[in-house]
Amino acid sequence: MKYAIETFDLTKMYNNDFLAVDALNMRVRDKTIFGFLGPNGAGKTTTIKMLTCLILPTSGTAKVSGHDVLKNPNEVRQKIGMVPQLVSLYGDLTVKENVHLCADFYGLPEDLKISRADELMEMVDIKYAENKLVKQLSGGMKQKASVVASLIHQPEILFLDEPTIGLDPTTKRVLWDLVEELNSNGHTIILCSHDMYEVELLCDDVGIVSQGKLAAFDTPQGLKDTMIKEIKEENSRVDPNVSEALEKILEETDPDDKKAVEYITGNMGNNNLNLKELSVMISNKNEEMLNTLNNLSIVHDVVEHASGRITMDIEDSDESVSEVISDIIEHGGNITSIATKDPSLEDVFVRVTSKKKQEAEEGVDDGGN
Amino acid sequence: MMVETKKIMWMFKKDLLVLWRHPPRLISILLFPIIMITLFGYGMGGTLENIPVVVVEQSHGQVTDATLSAIKGMSLYDVKDIITDPDKGKEMVQNGQVKAAIILPANYDNMSSTQPKSVVVDVDSSDQMASSAVVPATQALFNQISNNIGLQKLDTMNLTPSGASASNIQVQSNQVAAAPQGINFQNVMDSINLQINKMYGDIKYIDFLVPAVIGMTVLFGCMFGxxxxxxxxxxxxxxxxxxxxxTSIATVVGGKIISKLSIEIVRALILIGAAIILFGIAIKGSMILTLLVLILGALCFVGFGVMISARVSTQEDYMQMVMPITMPMMFVSGVFYPIETMPWIFQKLAYIFPLTYVNDALRAVMLKGVGVGAIWIDIAVLLGFTALFFALGVRGFNRDI
Known part of the structure; x- marks a missing residue:
């Protein structure tokens, strides 16, 4: 299999005391859309900077489009393009001037420069604004212009860093379509984003970095499946007798003592699974109905919203939704709408990064002890 | 090579386009030099002390000792040396070692002669501040000495006017009213003939100021730009x-340097033009040499800017680093006052600032009309600074953002 990006123990240490990227090993399949995720300060940006030859690794290396970032940085630069946030166009130049400037910096012949710039501007539908100053453009237009400038040399790999941040939903969709189109044209896309919906929608593979390490890598569905499997495994490890005893202790515990409640519930293996969210509108809801819902063993965290909607977390099984709905109807509830939300990539992200953070903190504590 | 040229031209073109599209910035660039020269041309003043001078004594005696003592006693002068060769004294002025050479004649201690003693003061008039202070003070000093010598002579002749004595420096020659026949009192009292030799002609303060203001404007333009x-x-x-x-870092930085240099040269030309039109300034030396010194100075300051830029990630950081250097540089590099008249710590400090050498070279070319041979030290130091700044700058520059 051909890989667009391969990293080999890629490491970056700042000032000899801050390990931003810790021996990262990762492979991105060629011609795919790869979601590169991580919380702020996880080492994502530093990794991107190393892959785009803006900074040198402290140790290890990486191959981008088959070229080593240490040995052939200029070949790497010729094969990549990048769209903000790290990179921006000159606001006081027009779209066309910016694009032509980039073309000349990539050494494109004059005729190719003009034809390709026109072609790309047509493709992203910005040709009509080619003589406008970039600073006069809207956010979405700027992103489109930036995409054109980044594609002028026909890079094999395009890095998109938060490409839709601050954009309205319509413009977001236009850019998403563009990303898919570019990918179908053979470009490998590296998408850095905090918008999990965007990543889930577009990406073939997802890598999550945390504490400078690759904490998870799979397809979006693969990551969700793994998370569900892990949670089920964790819960099955709890002895039912212990769980029952803890439940009794919990009943006798002062509900205001949140620390104690948290500790007990944590050990009960319940963990508020949050595997599926059920949302219902009941036109004739009453106190008794809510109490009934709260008493169901498969239901957790029943919340009545100001809009009248009731949301609750339910266990992720085939029967759980129908069981809750049947129960409401049995108690005379008139359901006007139902919606469910499955575990999302965001849940995976939160779980993976929290776990890594916790492990790192425990590591620090152990070290301290 | 063709591609690199195109890239460099793009850097140049881009900066010009940005400038054109920012009218306030463009106006500021064009007006700032005129405002600077107008403000400083009309607004500056001050008191000078410790102007370096050399005294040439060609005889020994009571009068020479008294004269030396009087010169040393004045805070205006800082007597750097007492020599015997008048030519060497003149040479020291030309070399910029001192601002004036006070040359006492060979007959200075001859009290029996009735002929006036010719004291010559060779003054570096290119330093208008120093010469405008030295000339009247020296005239007053030798007027007093002349009177004292005259009174001593009259004492010897027993012809001292009433109320006056040899030690009374307030005596005026017109007080000697009743002159006995056969004696020319005027000749006796005017016993010293002071000859002021302004080596570079009459130079106004604005003439003195213009070269340094040009240097300073280039400094600010380059550093802040x-x-x-x-x-x-x-x-x-x-x-x-x-x-x-x-693209290499050197190409990107090179493009920036060329565009900045071009803009600064245009600014300098505007400044020189404004000084000529508004204040009638004349450039005695070569215009090309003046421009070359300016370009070298600009290159040096741009190099300084590159060196600082290499170490910061924001413009705010850059300004914070540059301001504490540029402001003292402006005040101690002899823009407004001769370096020699400043406190010693400032004098030492002045020599580590490139602006000092730019000012010195520009004044030498524009006011004294000298050639490359007379400013080679300034040029060598500036080249050294430029090489150092670029070496540190390009070495420290990285692609990180």
Missing amino acids: MGDALAGERERGELARLFMTP
Whole structure:
């Protein structure tokens, strides 16, 4: 299999005391859309900077489009393009001037420069604004212009860093379509984003970095499946007798003592699974109905919203939704709408990064002890 | 090579386009030199002390000792040396070692002669501040000495006017009213003939100021301009796009330098033109040499800007680093006052600032009309500074954003 990006123990240490990227090993399949995720300060940006030859690794290396970032940085630069946030166009130049400037910096012949710039501007539908100053453009237009400038040399790999941040939903969709189109044209896309919906929608593979390490890598569905499997495994490890005893202790515990409640519930293996969210509108809801819902063993965290909607977390099984709905109807509830939300990539992200953070903190504590 | 030229031209073109599209910035560039020269031309003044002088004594005696003692006693002078060769004294002025050479004649201690003693003061008139202080003070001093010598002579002749004595320096020659026949009192009292030799002619303060203000304007233009050109573009992510292309750091920085230099040369030309039109300034030396010194100075300051830019990631940081250097540089590099008249610590400090050498070279070319041979030290030091700044700057520059 051909890989667009391969990293080999890629490491970056700042000032000899801050390990931003810790021996990262990762492979991105060629011609795919790869979601590169991580919380702020996880080492994502530093990794991107190393892959785009803006900074040198402290140790290890990486191959981008088959070229080593240490040995052939200029070949790497010729094969990549990048769209903000790290990179921006000159606001006081027009779209066309910016694009032509980039073309000349990539050494494109004059005729190719003009034809390709026109072609790309047509493709992203910005040709009509080619003589406008970039600073006069809207956010979405700027992103489109930036995409054109980044594609002028026909890079094999395009890095998109938060490409839709601050954009309205319509413009977001236009850019998403563009990303898919570019990918179908053979470009490998590296998408850095905090918008999990965007990543889930577009990406073939997802890598999550945390504490400078690759904490998870799979397809979006693969990551969700793994998370569900892990949670089920964790819960099955709890002895039912212990769980029952803890439940009794919990009943006798002062509900205001949140620390104690948290500790007990944590050990009960319940963990508020949050595997599926059920949302219902009941036109004739009453106190008794809510109490009934709260008493169901498969239901957790029943919340009545100001809009009248009731949301609750339910266990992720085939029967759980129908069981809750049947129960409401049995108690005379008139359901006007139902919606469910499955575990999302965001849940995976939160779980993976929290776990890594916790492990790192425990590591620090152990070290301290 | 063709591609590199195109890239450099793009850097140049881009900066010009940006300038054209920012009318306030463009107006500021054009008006700032005129405002500077007008403000400083009309607004400056001050008191000078410790002006370096050399005294040439060609005889020994009571009068010479008394004269030396009087010169040393004045805070205006800082007597650097007492020599015997008048030519060497003149040479020291020409070399810039001292601002004036006070040359006492060979007959200075001869009290029996009735002929006036010719004291010559060779003064470096290119330093208008120093010469405007030295000339009247020296005239007053030798007027007093002349009177004292006259009174001593009259004492010897027993012809002292009433109320006056040899020690009374207030005596005026017209007080000697009743002159006995056969004696020319005027000749006796005017026993010293002071000859002021302004080596570079009459030079006004504005003439003295213009070269330094040009140097200072170039300094500020380059230093602050580089803040936007490198640190600002780095901060906005514009530089990152260029650094992501297969282009060397030297090419990007080279393009920036060329565009900045071109703009600064235009500013300098405007400044010189404004000084000529508004204040009638004349450039005695070569215009080309003047421009070459300016270009070298600009290159040096741009190098300084590159060196600082290499170490900061924002324009704000850049300004914070540059301000504490540029402001003292402006005040101690002899823009407004001769360096020699400043406190010793400032004098030492002045020699580590490139602006000092730019000012010195520009004044020498513009006011004294000298050639490269007379300013080679300034040029060598500036070249050294430039090489050092660029070496540190390009070495420390990275593509990180």
